Amino acid sequence: MTERVYNFNPGPSTLPYTALEEASQDILNYKGLGMGIMEVSHRSKEFMAVVEEAEADLRELLSIPQDYAVLFLQGGASMQFAMAPMNLIMPDKKGAYLNTGTWSKKAIKEAEIVARVQVAYSSEGSGFDHVPDDNDYEVDDDAEYLYFVSNNTIYGTQFHSFPDKDKMLISDMSSDILSRPIDIRRFGLIFAGAQKNMGPAGVTIVIIRKDLLDNAPPTLPTFFRYKTHAEKGSMFNTPPCFAIYCVGRVLKWIRQNGGVEAMERRNREKAGILYNILYKSGFYRPHARQSSRSFMNVTFNLPTSELEAMFIAEAAQNGLVGLKGHRSIGGIRASIYNAFPVEGVKRLVEFMAEFEKKYG
Numbered sequence: 001m002t003e004r005v006y007n008f009n010p011g012p013s014t015l016p017y018t019a020l021e022e023a024s025q026d027i028l029n030y031k032g033l034g035m036g037i038m039e040v041s042h043r044s045k046e047f048m049a050v051v052e053e054a055e056a057d058l059r060e061l062l063s064i065p066q067d068y069a070v071l072f073l074q075g076g077a078s079m080q081f082a083m084a085p086m087n088l089i090m091p092d093k094k095g096a097y098l099n100t101g102t103w104s105k106k107a108i109k110e111a112e113i114v115a116r117v118q119v120a121y122s123s124e125g126s127g128f129d130h131v132p133d134d135n136d137y138e139v140d141d142d143a144e145y146l147y148f149v150s151n152n153t154i155y156g157t158q159f160h161s162f163p164d165k166d167k168m169l170i171s172d173m174s175s176d177i178l179s180r181p182i183d184i185r186r187f188g189l190i191f192a193g194a195q196k197n198m199g200p201a202g203v204t205i206v207i208i209r210k211d212l213l214d215n216a217p218p219t220l221p222t223f224f225r226y227k228t229h230a231e232k233g234s235m236f237n238t239p240p241c242f243a244i245y246c247v248g249r250v251l252k253w254i255r256q257n258g259g260v261e262a263m264e265r266r267n268r269e270k271a272g273i274l275y276n277i278l279y280k281s282g283f284y285r286p287h288a289r290q291s292s293r294s295f296m297n298v299t300f301n302l303p304t305s306e307l308e309a310m311f312i313a314e315a316a317q318n319g320l321v322g323l324k325g326h327r328s329i330g331g332i333r334a335s336i337y338n339a340f341p342v343e344g345v346k347r348l349v350e351f352m353a354e355f356e357k358k359y360g
């Protein structure tokens with residue numbers, strides 16, 4: 001077997017090795033059933049137990065109150081860009097949005113198709129290098145909710161405290177869910193594609209306050225209603241069984257490793273090591289403003305795009321892969337989600353020092 005590399009990919013991304021090992025066995029024979037987990041009926045008691053356990057573990061890890069539903073949906077985070085405003089914005093109301101990067105921009109575009117929208121703040125003018133403070137913007141009174149992306153995966157910025165505007169919050173937490181404790185009560189809806197910080201691609205987790213399930217207009221088809229999936233325990237149709245199973249393995253790993261508080265400590269440590277070198281260096285230039293720097297995706301540039309290409313290629317030769325920045329901003333992006341080991345960050349920092357010595 002080839003040695004495991006340090007995988008900095010932004011999503012799909014590195015997963016806990018123990019979860020992969022467990023899955024590799026269960027693919028062949030699940031709990032002695034004589035068939036693999038992917039071959040088990042989604043209506044069987046064995047698979048129902050998988051879903052129930054995943055939900056219970058998620059509830060425990062994030063302290064999700066009983067008046068919130070947890071759903072396992074398909075369609076990715078991108079489907080939620082449309083589903084959230086379709087379900088939640090009453091005809092005389094609007095959605096307020098903070099535009100802090102590519103993913104908020106796409107969400108705004110979808111919301112505008114089905115409802116009125118207020119873009120309360122945009123950091124586009126400065127290359128999405130920060131997220132706003134509460135006093136940087138106002139939210140209209142007739143806004144149903146305030147929508148924000150808690151971690152901007154592409155630009156490497158993150159809300160370190162959530163907006164406090166006396167509005168129900170909605171958040172796309174695709175790239176930082178389970179990276180720290182959160183106060184669910186402040187949110188009407190949270191959604192996250194699994195493939196960044198929680199599992200493989202194919203399932204999207206939705207956490208929604210149950211009273212909101214009745215907001216959907218009568219014209220909305222059955223499948224697009226949160227209520228449909230809540231009432232059927234995410235089994236309205238065949239769910240993404242294997243992806244849910246894998247998320248379950250990752251949730252167990254988080255529990256065995258101290259929960260979200262421990263994840264946060266480790267994430268702070270990892271990001272700290274990287275930002276420490278970025279701070280001191282004149283060679284590497286961080287993209288995000290200091291107060292907005294993400295603990296999940298660390299973005300930076302080198303003096304020229306030629307050097308950046310060399311950096312990415314030489315890093316890969318040293319077992320550090322997936323460091324190329326998103327095509328919309330270029331440069332380098334180190335994605336260091338929960339499952340990414342501290343040792344990998346240390347290796348990257350050593351490599352960065354050597355690279356600077358050689359070419360700086």
Ligand SMILES: *Cc1c(COP(=O)(O)O)cnc(C)c1O
Binds near residue numbers: 077079153172
């Ligand atoms: C990756 C990402 C998305 C898109 O997720 P899909 O599951 O591919 O639709 C949306 N929002 C954020 C913050 C992301 O990081």
